[in-house]
């Protein structure tokens with residue numbers, strides 16, 4: 001696991017966007033794994049800037065999002081499909097037919113989940129997976145639990161996730177209690193993983209992710225066994241990191 005500590009959110013967003021753009025420039029038809037939430041918003045803005053400057057071309061790119069709330073239609077302002085269109089897809093030259101977000105409205109959720117994993121496999125797997133991290137250690141919506149899931153599945157959101165995500169909704173009651181999420185197997189199959197975190201409210205979980213034990217109570221900790229994970233954090237999310245910090249390069253190996 002490589003950890004890069006940058007000064008602030010602005011630097012984090014620029015560094016992440018450059019990594020993604022480089023992946024696309026090295027493989028025009030690459031497959032991106034994408035996340036929603038507050039963390040990657042700046043990265044998507046920077047990617048749009050790079051696109052407007054002619055530095056990246058999305059015309060052959062395919063994308064798969066990690067998750068979607070159950071019961072929110074694509075045109076609901078808090079659905080993750082809506083988020084992706086608004087924050088990225090509407091502003092770049094990606095073919096929207098090549099952008100996939102789980103369908104939280106599917107009548108047969110089990111079939112939707114199986115089809116989603118099959119579709120990722122059909123496209124050759126994910127080249128670079130972007131992740132945020134929940135304060136409780138979730139990635140995608142793989143919540144802390146006694147056991148973890150391999151494949152895309154329907155999950156119950158924890159009260160913590162509902163409380164934290166209620167900031168996007170008018171009231172807590174409106175937050176869906178379930179979501180369709182890629183499983184940890186699907187995430188771990190990505191060739192590269194880029195996890196982003198900023199702010200002091202992520203400091204504790206970043207400490208656990210990088211230096212803690214691998215535990216189903218911290219689902220993200222499984223990333224410690226992936227071959228190619230880069231964690232980019234800002235200074236305030238890095239305050240609990242103690243080990244081997246090369247201050248000069250700001251890289252922990």
Ligand code: F6R
Pocket residue numbers: 034035036037038039040066067131132133134135138139140141
């Ligand atoms: C979103 C997702 C979640 C978020 C996490 C952090 O697609 O999968 O795991 O990455 O909840 O959210 P923010 O960035 O809003 O703190």
